Every structure is written in C-alpha cells, then in structure tokens.
Amino acid sequence: MRKNLWMLVSLLLVVSVMFTGCGDAGDTGGEETVASVGMVTDMGGIDDKSFNATAWKGVELAIEELNVSGSYLESQQQTDYATNITQYIKQDTDLIVTVGFLLADDTAAMAAENPDVNFAIVDFGSLGDNVRGLTFSTDQAGFMAGYVAAAATKTGKVATFGGINIPTVAIFMVGFEAGVDYYNAQNGASVEVLGWNTAENNGVFVGNFESTDDGRRVAEEFMAEGADVVMPVAGPVGLGSAQAVQEAGNAWIIGVDTDWTVSASQYKDVVLTSVLKNMDVAVFDTIKQVIDPNFAGFGGENYVGTLENDGVGIAPVASGAVADAVLKDLETIKASIIAGEIDTGWDTYLAGLE
Amino acid sequence: MSRQKANAEGKSPSRISAAARSLAVPLLAVVTALIIGALLIIVTDETVLAAFGRGIGSGLVQAWRIISKAYGAFFFGAFGDLYHITETLRIATPYIFAGLAVALGFQGGLFNIGAEGQYFIGGLTSVYVGYSLTGLPWFVHLPLALLAGAVGGALWAGIVGVLKAKTGAHEVINTIMMNYVAYRLAEFMLDVGGPMARPGYRPVSPEVQPSAYLPQFFPSDSTIRFNAGFFIALAFAVLVWWLLYKTTLGYEIRTVGQNPHAARYAGINVPRTIIITMALSGALAGLAAPMDILGVIHFMPNAFSSGYGFDAIALALLGNSHPLGVVLASLLFGALRSGASNMQGIAQIPIDITSILQGLIIVFIAAPAIVRAIYRIRGLEQGEELVLTRGWGQM
Numbered sequence: 001m002r003k004n005l006w007m008l009v010s011l012l013l014v015v016s017v018m019f020t021g022c023g024d025a026g027d028t029g030g031e032e033t034v035a036s037v038g039m040v041t042d043m044g045g046i047d048d049k050s051f052n053a054t055a056w057k058g059v060e061l062a063i064e065e066l067n068v069s070g071s072y073l074e075s076q077q078q079t080d081y082a083t084n085i086t087q088y089i090k091q092d093t094d095l096i097v098t099v100g101f102l103l104a105d106d107t108a109a110m111a112a113e114n115p116d117v118n119f120a121i122v123d124f125g126s127l128g129d130n131v132r133g134l135t136f137s138t139d140q141a142g143f144m145a146g147y148v149a150a151a152a153t154k155t156g157k158v159a160t161f162g163g164i165n166i167p168t169v170a171i172f173m174v175g176f177e178a179g180v181d182y183y184n185a186q187n188g189a190s191v192e193v194l195g196w197n198t199a200e201n202n203g204v205f206v207g208n209f210e211s212t213d214d215g216r217r218v219a220e221e222f223m224a225e226g227a228d229v230v231m232p233v234a235g236p237v238g239l240g241s242a243q244a245v246q247e248a249g250n251a252w253i254i255g256v257d258t259d260w261t262v263s264a265s266q267y268k269d270v271v272l273t274s275v276l277k278n279m280d281v282a283v284f285d286t287i288k289q290v291i292d293p294n295f296a297g298f299g300g301e302n303y304v305g306t307l308e309n310d311g312v313g314i315a316p317v318a319s320g321a322v323a324d325a326v327l328k329d330l331e332t333i334k335a336s337i338i339a340g341e342i343d344t345g346w347d348t349y350l351a352g353l354e
Numbered sequence: 355m356s357r358q359k360a361n362a363e364g365k366s367p368s369r370i371s372a373a374a375r376s377l378a379v380p381l382l383a384v385v386t387a388l389i390i391g392a393l394l395i396i397v398t399d400e401t402v403l404a405a406f407g408r409g410i411g412s413g414l415v416q417a418w419r420i421i422s423k424a425y426g427a428f429f430f431g432a433f434g435d436l437y438h439i440t441e442t443l444r445i446a447t448p449y450i451f452a453g454l455a456v457a458l459g460f461q462g463g464l465f466n467i468g469a470e471g472q473y474f475i476g477g478l479t480s481v482y483v484g485y486s487l488t489g490l491p492w493f494v495h496l497p498l499a500l501l502a503g504a505v506g507g508a509l510w511a512g513i514v515g516v517l518k519a520k521t522g523a524h525e526v527i528n529t530i531m532m533n534y535v536a537y538r539l540a541e542f543m544l545d546v547g548g549p550m551a552r553p554g555y556r557p558v559s560p561e562v563q564p565s566a567y568l569p570q571f572f573p574s575d576s577t578i579r580f581n582a583g584f585f586i587a588l589a590f591a592v593l594v595w596w597l598l599y600k601t602t603l604g605y606e607i608r609t610v611g612q613n614p615h616a617a618r619y620a621g622i623n624v625p626r627t628i629i630i631t632m633a634l635s636g637a638l639a640g641l642a643a644p645m646d647i648l649g650v651i652h653f654m655p656n657a658f659s660s661g662y663g664f665d666a667i668a669l670a671l672l673g674n675s676h677p678l679g680v681v682l683a684s685l686l687f688g689a690l691r692s693g694a695s696n697m698q699g700i701a702q703i704p705i706d707i708t709s710i711l712q713g714l715i716i717v718f719i720a721a722p723a724i725v726r727a728i729y730r731i732r733g734l735e736q737g738e739e740l741v742l743t744r745g746w747g748q749m
Contacts, residue, residue, distance in 0.1 A: 164657075208657075
C-alpha cells in the first residue's frame with residue numbers, strides 16, 4: 001500500500017492547489033493607498049546593484065513615505081517587456097516605470113495605446129505626452145570623478161571601460177576623460193586615460209552588462225598596463241573589476257550608479273569614490289508628481305538629473321586618498337559646472353554622433 | 355538474460371504498460387518539481403515565517419494561503435484565459451524550433467551546443483531581409499525572411515559540421531566557440547553606428563517591414579501576440595519526424611548517430627551525413643529567432659540574449675530527442691514561463707522560480723531513478739531505454 005501513497009498525496013496536493021488557487025487569482029491586494037506604481041525591469045533583474053535596483057529604491061521610498069503601493073515585474077527576455085507592461089495596464093496601475101532603453105519601443109507603443117496611463121522611462125527621453133523621460137547628466141559627475149582619479153593616481157595612468165557603447169554608458173566616460181584633462185591643465189600634470197578616447201569615440205567595451213569575469217579580466221589588463229584607478233561603467237560587470245582591484249591591493253576602483261561603499265561594501269576599502277546616478281530620486285520625484293491632486297499629466301516633459309538638483313553627484317572620496325586641497329577643488333568644480341563655466345565635452349560628443 | 359527476465363517477472367505485476375511508465379517519469383518529475391517549488395516559496399516567504407512564529411497551525415494556514423495564491427496565479431497564467439493560453443503557445447514557439455535543432459543533432463550523434471549562436475545568426479539574417487527589402491507582397495517577403503534565418507543558422511552550424519567531418523574537430527568545442535563569434539558579430543552589426551543599427555542612439559536594428567510580419571491571429575487585440583509562427587513550428591516538427599523516420603537521409607542520420615563505424619561499413623557517407631545533420635540542426639535553430647523578431651517585437655536588439663539555445667538542450671533531453679517529445683516539452687516550458695510571469699504579477703513570486711522549476715524537472719528526468727524511488731515505479735527494462743547521443747569520442 002505504501003507504494004502509491006506518495007503518488008496519491010502529491011496528486012491530491014496539486015489538484016487541491018489548482019482548485020483553491022483559481023478563486024484567488026484575481027486578488028491583487030494593496031488597498032487603502034493613494035496610487036499604485038508598477039516597475040518593469042530590463043533583463044538585468046531587480047538585484048543588479050545598479051540600474052534596476054536604484055530605480056526600485058525610489059519606488060520603495062515612495063511606498064514608505066507617500067502611501068502608495070508598488071511592485072515590480074522582472075523581465076527575462078525581450079518579449080517579456082510588453083507582457084509585463086500589459087499586466088500592469090490590466091491591473092489599472094497609476095504609474096508604470098520602465099527601466100532602460102531596451103524598453104523604449106514597447107513603452108512608446110503601450111503609451112500610445114493607453115493615453116490615460118502614466119509612464120516614466122529611466123534613461124530615455126520622453127516618448128509621448130503621457131511618458132516622462134528620466135535622464136541624467138552623468139557627464140557632470142563623471143567629470144568630478146575624473147578629477148579625483150587624476151589626483152589619486154600614483155602611476156599617472158587611470159582607466160575606464162564600458163558595457164556597450166551607447167550614450168548612457170559613454171556619458172560617464174566622456175565626463176571622466178574631461179575631468180582628467182582638466183586636472184592635467186590645472187596642475188601641469190600628464191595623467192593618461194586608458195580605455196576611452198572621446199575624440200575618437202572609441203574605447204574598451206566588454207559587450208555585456210552581466211559577466212563579472214569580463215570585469216575582472218579587463219581590470220587586470222589595465223593594472224598590468226600600469227593603471228591604478230579603474231572606473232567600470234557596466235553594471236554588475238564592475239563588481240568583478242572591484243574584486244580584481246582588491247586582490248591587487250595597490251589600486252582604486254570608482255563605483256558607478258550607486259555608492260559602492262554601501263551597495264558593494266565588501267570592496268569598500270578600495271572604492272575611491274562613486275559616480276552617483278540617483279535614479280531613485282528621479283523615480284520618487286515622478287511618483288510625487290503623479291499623486292499630486294493638481295497633477296494634469298506629464299505633457300511629455302523630461303526629468304534631467306544634474307549636479308544642481310542632486311540627480312547626479314559623487315560619493316565621499318576615500319579618506320587619505322587625495323590631498324585636502326583636491327577636495328576643495330572639487331567644490332569649486334561643482335559650482336563651476338552648475339554655473340556652466342566648465343564644459344564636460346558631452347554636447348560636443350553628442351553633436352559628433354549625429 | 356534469463357536472470358533479468360526472472361527478475362522482471364518476480365516483481366509485482368504492474369498493469370501500467372511500458373509506454374505509460376515512460377510517460378509517468380516526466381509527468382511525476384513535473385509534479386515533484388512543483389512540490390519542491392512550493393516548499394521554496396514557503397520558506398522564502400516572510401509572512402509564513404512570521405505566522406509559524408505564532409504557532410504551527412497559523413503557520414500552516416498561511417503557508418497554504420501563499421501556495422494556493424501563487425500556484426493559482428501560476429495555473430491561471432499558463433491556461434487561465436485566451437490571453438494566457440496564447441502566451442503559453444507563443445512562448446513555446448521558438449522553444450520548439452530550438453529544441454528540434456538540438457534533438458536532430460542528438461539523433462545524428464552530434465551535440466549541438468551552439469543553438470544559441472545559430473539563433474543569433476538566424477536573427478541577423480532574417481531581420482536584415484525583413485527590413486531591407488521593400489515593396490514585396492507578404493507571401494514573398496515573409497517566406498524570404500524565414501528562409502534567410504534558416505540559411506544563416508545552417509551556414510553557421512555547417513562550418514562546425516565541415517570541421518568535424520574533415521578534421522575530426524569536436525563539435526562541442528566548436529559550437530561553443532562559434533557562439534562567442536556570433537555574439538560579437540551581432541554586437542558589431544547592431545551597436546550604435548554599426549552596419550545594421552537603426553539611426554539614433556540605440557543598439558537595435560531598424561523595424562521590420564510589415565510585409566514580413568508573421569500574421570497575428572487576433573489583430574483586433576494588440577495584447578494577444580499569438581501568431582502563425584506556432585503552426586509553422588508544428589509543421590516543422592512533423593517535417594523533422596518525417597525526415598528522421600520516413601526518409602533514407604533520416605535513416606542515415608540515425609545510423610551515424612547510433613554507430614558511425616557500422617554506418618561506414620554499411621556504405622553510408624559518414625562525413626557527408628555529419629555536415630548535413632549539423633546544417634539542418636543549425637537551420638532549425640536559425641528559425642527560432644524570426645519567431646520573436648517577425649512575430650512579436652519586429653526588430654532585433656543588440657542584447658538579444660535569450661537562453662533559448664541552452665534551454666533547447668534541456669528540451670531535447672526532456673523530449674527524448676523525438677519531435678513529438680520536443681513539442682510537448684516546449685509547451686511545458688511555455689506554460690512554465692507564462693505561468694511564472696503571472697505568478698510574479700499577482701503573488702510577487704520572483705520570476706527566477708521558472709529557472710528553478712526547469713532545473714528541477716531536468717534533474718529528475720535526467721536521473722529517473724530518483725523519481726522512480728520516490729514513487730516506487732518499476733524501471734524500464736533493458737533495451738527499452740533510448741540512447742540520446744553518442745557524441746563523445748567519435749571519429
């Protein structure tokens with residue numbers, strides 16, 4: 001008799017789950033909130049320690065402070081974007097946040113078909129009246145990081161590399177190189193940048209945003225060439241670089257998107273600083289707009305994160321890495337960038353692409 | 355032999371036939387995976403842990419609630435209404451092609467690990483024909499775009515076939531290496547400013563001409579993306595079955611797969627058969643990509659990494675390298691993914707559960723002894739088991 005007991009028990013379990021479950025399928029939960037927010041990630045997933053994670057932080061903050069309900073849907077494939085956006089539309093979500101340029105086509109199509117739904121897309125300009133584009137002048141923060149890197153290097157070589165050569169990645173590197181050049185001009189130094197050249201629009205790219213092995217390999221190559229500061233602009237790939245840098249013991253890593261002394265704290269002893277792209281601030285700001293009783297649609301406007309509105313910035317520099325005078329310089333540089341007196345080279349670069 | 359026979363007769367006679375028993379293992383593998391998945395959902399759910407803190411009873415009730423909500427959403431997401439059924443079928447479509455590709459290779463004794471790369475190349479060639487040719491009627495343009503995908507994949511895999519046939523270079527190594535070449539080629543073609551990139555700042559190809567779209571079945575409802583691709587995939591499954599079991603070429607492929615030395619002795623041109631098998635396998639993998647490109651998204655992004663090519667190995671194993679088995683396995687994977695997507699939306703269960711379920715199912719199928727031990731099923735007798743591949747160490 002014991003022979004088929006297991007089979008019977010498991011069969012019963014599955015069947016009963018199927019039946020009891022179907023009744024609950026429509027229950028979405030989350031009552032008593034002023035608005036609902038749904039976020040659709042790209043293929044990097046929610047815990048990419050970069051991009052998706054930061055945007056989600058903004059939603060989480062809004063859940064805590066603004067009494068909204070929020071959830072996210074992860075995408076595993078290109079075809080999942082539309083599926084996930086559709087799910088939120090069917091749930092009457094008030095604001096749908098899509099993360100990344102990969103979702104641009106689907107966001108644009110869905111927004112056009114559903115003019116009453118509010119959308120926001122991270123890292124892309126507005127795609128219609130009901131879509132708010134959330135973009136970032138990361139060149140400004142990258143510039144400051146470049147200045148710090150040039151001041152911190154002992155070998156006279158600093159390095160950067162990217163995931164894929166797209167503007168949202170290159171913008172970090174363009175600013176970084178301009179910051180190093182500015183340091184050279186101001187201090188009569190000749191620090192060299194490996195891995196990127198704005199004038200040629202050419203540099204080192206690993207071709208993905210996933211492989212920590214690639215990050216390790218590229219960082220090791222840079223260090224072998226004599227660089228002692230590395231800024232990886234490739235999401236989780238950079239964590240591999242951080243590990244390589246930590247093992248080498250005589251170099252620095254510059255974090256991107258979030259403060260790596262917090263988000264990748266196992267490497268905090270080698271983090272020189274981080275280029276902050278505060279997507280959480282942008283998302284939170286967008287949610288705040290939507291729940292405002294006077295909100296009358298985005299009107300196709302863009303949010304642009306800058307040093308001025310704290311949409312971008314740099315994390316505190318590791319203590320003792322650079323002289324105090326450099327930190328003072330940074331304050332001046334920040335003010336000058338905000339005032340428009342320093343050119344990060346981004347506009348020229350962008351014009352060159354067209 | 356006689357000892358074995360006696361052994362089999364000595365066991366309590368089971369009324370289930372051998373065929374039913376060979377189906378029982380995959381089925382029970384799925385059930386077991388779902389049960390383990392349920393346990394995982396329970397132990398990772400904070401509300402359940404909190405409820406167990408208040409007592410065993412309330413813990414069990416909460417666990418039951420979470421599971422029934424999650425699996426309710428799961429089954430609804432897989433089969434619940436027209437939208438979800440069509441999603442299951444749509445997701446299964448590229449799986450069928452990729453699975454057939456690997457299964458055909460297995461039948462010919464070849465381990466095609468490169469379906470992913472062939473998928474990329476098929477995507478590139480298909481999307482190129484899809485967007486660059488204009489002014490053609492759909493009945494010319496669509497078949498051309500599909501053909502381009504097949505040819506691209508066939509050429510890519512054919513290179514490996516030639517290398518194996520002429521030099522004995524092992525196809526496992528070469529298909530893996532060709533994957534990297536394919537990824538980088540796609541990247542070069544589609545990167546901003548690349549030869550196949552859309553003008554602007556995004557690494558994606560231009561839009562495919564509407565004349566190359568796979569026809570939608572529900573054009574009035576744009577959320578339903580079910581298209582003719584599914585039936586094309588079914589037709590190809592029949593075609594592959596016919597090729598393998600009803601033609602001389604298919605007989606040669608299977609003979610080379612079983613024993614290349616015997617095949618050569620029997621007068622079969624083994625190198626030629628290897629090249630053909632590899633190219634056909636690549637053509638099928640290459641056809642998987644247009645299912646998404648021409649049927650659903652209508653362009654090809656640089657980050658097209660899909661995992662179809664690797665899931666395909668699991669599909670071929672799951673389907674016993676038989677076209678019908680591959681179709682069933684693909685439908686299962688389609689249902690899993692469609693269901694998990696809904697489960698994520700309704701019950702906030704991480705989408706990664708699909709990978710876990712897929713992994714568990716494959717483990718249980720690859721090691722049937724586990725399932726048989728749990729459910730006390732008698733094993734298949736000698737000679738009933740199917741040889742999947744003899745890919746290693748040949749030639």
